[in-house]
Amino acid sequence: MNAQLIRIGDDLVAMHAISTDEGITLVDAGLPGDRRALQAALHAAGHDIADIRGVVLTHGDSDHIGIAEWLRAEHGVPVHVHEADAARARGEEKSHAAGGAWRLGATVRFLVTGIRRGALRTRHLGEVRTFRDGDVLDLPGRPEIIGLPGHSAGSVAIRVPAADAVFLGDAVTTRNVLTGVQAVALGPFSDAPDQTPASLERLRGLPERRMLPGHGPEFAGTADELIAALAR
Numbered sequence: 001m002n003a004q005l006i007r008i009g010d011d012l013v014a015m016h017a018i019s020t021d022e023g024i025t026l027v028d029a030g031l032p033g034d035r036r037a038l039q040a041a042l043h044a045a046g047h048d049i050a051d052i053r054g055v056v057l058t059h060g061d062s063d064h065i066g067i068a069e070w071l072r073a074e075h076g077v078p079v080h081v082h083e084a085d086a087a088r089a090r091g092e093e094k095s096h097a098a099g100g101a102w103r104l105g106a107t108v109r110f111l112v113t114g115i116r117r118g119a120l121r122t123r124h125l126g127e128v129r130t131f132r133d134g135d136v137l138d139l140p141g142r143p144e145i146i147g148l149p150g151h152s153a154g155s156v157a158i159r160v161p162a163a164d165a166v167f168l169g170d171a172v173t174t175r176n177v178l179t180g181v182q183a184v185a186l187g188p189f190s191d192a193p194d195q196t197p198a199s200l201e202r203l204r205g206l207p208e209r210r211m212l213p214g215h216g217p218e219f220a221g222t223a224d225e226l227i228a229a230l231a232r
Helices: 035-044 068-075 083-089 104-116 193-203 223-231
Strands: 004-009 014-020 023-027 052-056 079-082 129-131 144-147 156-160 165-169 210-213
Touching: 004 035, 014 035, 014 165, 052 068, 068 079, 079 083, 083 129, 144 193, 193 223
Parallel strands: 023 052, 052 079, 079 129, 165 210
Antiparallel strands: 004 014, 014 023, 144 156, 156 165
């Protein structure tokens, strides 16, 4: 099965659509104001909302669940999340992590962009479907779940061999939203950042050459090359 990868949003907050002959799988759901961006991107690729078979979340934070409840409640699209982040996606549990280092200009840009794209109108999920580490979901692209606890307990990588892609969520960033620095680094706002390097070791040996963080540009290379860049 071949799959086309469609990027929606920007380097501050991105989501991705995996397009196959069976329909669309949406990886993460951006911010609440991203409906039009999603519709426009799907239309340009010859799709519409009715083609979405499911949303798969890398974790349950508010800047990743943005339009998921709209898709679920109004379009019947199921939303999948790791069982350890289900309560967070439903708004029953919040992150208590600090953001770390920051620079005024980059932080203001992130906040302004978030407000413009509806970050103050977060809709948590009324219902989720949960998965576990190692599951392969019956969705277009057959996304495989690889647990990456650290950013949150239920953070995962989503491997889609048909798209030559691994989605990293906020375990890794290639552009820190608080500093503006473009480099491979651990994501800010992590619950337990000391866990993440060990979690990333689970990606070693994967052949895919498109590493896609939730924030920042795509890293063109294997997981082994990503981990080496992180170490530098």
